[in-house]
Amino acid sequence: MLYEQIKTEEQIPLHSACRVLNVSRHAYNNWLEQPSEPTEDTLTPEVIRIAQENLSYGYRRIKEQLKIENFPANHKRVLQIMRKNHLTVKIKRFKHCTTDSNHSLRTYPNLIKELAVVRLNQVWVSDITYIQLATGKMVYLATVMDRFSRRFLGWELSENIDALLCVNALQMAFEEREGINLAGLILTRTEARNTQATNTCTSSK
Numbered sequence: 001m002l003y004e005q006i007k008t009e010e011q012i013p014l015h016s017a018c019r020v021l022n023v024s025r026h027a028y029n030n031w032l033e034q035p036s037e038p039t040e041d042t043l044t045p046e047v048i049r050i051a052q053e054n055l056s057y058g059y060r061r062i063k064e065q066l067k068i069e070n071f072p073a074n075h076k077r078v079l080q081i082m083r084k085n086h087l088t089v090k091i092k093r094f095k096h097c098t099t100d101s102n103h104s105l106r107t108y109p110n111l112i113k114e115l116a117v118v119r120l121n122q123v124w125v126s127d128i129t130y131i132q133l134a135t136g137k138m139v140y141l142a143t144v145m146d147r148f149s150r151r152f153l154g155w156e157l158s159e160n161i162d163a164l165l166c167v168n169a170l171q172m173a174f175e176e177r178e179g180i181n182l183a184g185l186i187l188t189r190t191e192a193r194n195t196q197a198t199n200t201c202t203s204s205k
Contacts, residue, residue, distance in 0.1 A: 037073055038071055040081065042071075043066070043077065044081050046066060046071050050062050058088075059075055059088070111186050112186060117148050120148050121146065121177060121180060122147070122148060122185070123185075124144055124145065124153065125188055125190045126166065126169065126170070126188070127142070128161060129143075139159050140157070140159070140160070143155045144170055153177065154171065154172030154173030155169050155172065
């Protein structure tokens with residue numbers, strides 16, 4: 001680098017060196033005033049410390065933190081140090097799974113395949129999907145809807161896709177229709193009209 005050549009050749013007057021190399025003296029002086037990048041031996045423990053204190057930090061954020069703490073470093077060097085010390089952040093990918101068709105559980109007949117839905121509380125349909133919250137976290141959403149009115153009666157959010165997720169959504173639906181005779185109610189999955197239902201049941205509540 002030209003600036004480094006000028007600095008090395010100290011026996012040559014500064015104005016002469018700058019003129020020969022076509023370098024601005026002002027730019028050279030600014031370069032001299034910049035803090036030099038620390039060596040890898042100095043930088044490594046600082047990178048390790050920041051990474052251990054902030055487990056979600058990637059190399060860019062660690063570089064910025066080093067700059068704040070007066071340890072200027074190139075982001076490529078920070079990434080190299082992190083890789084050497086196995087500090088790179090591994091992003092956990094959200095793997096969604098809302099339906100498991102590969103099971104040996106009993107399947108039930110589709111009670112609404114040819115059924116005309118003509119009144120409230122004749123058929124409720126339930127489903128599970130996944131959504132991303134504003135925080136970036138992925139969660140499961142269970143819903144229960146009245147097939148006739150298309151109104152959602154119950155819902156539940158959870159990080160886990162389990163029986164409690166569905167039970168809580170169903171319980172909310174029962175509370176919504178509290179005091180109403182639900183005899184003969186059919187609860188089924190949303191897609192049961194087109195495929196064989198695996199969780200169709202009738203209610204005598």
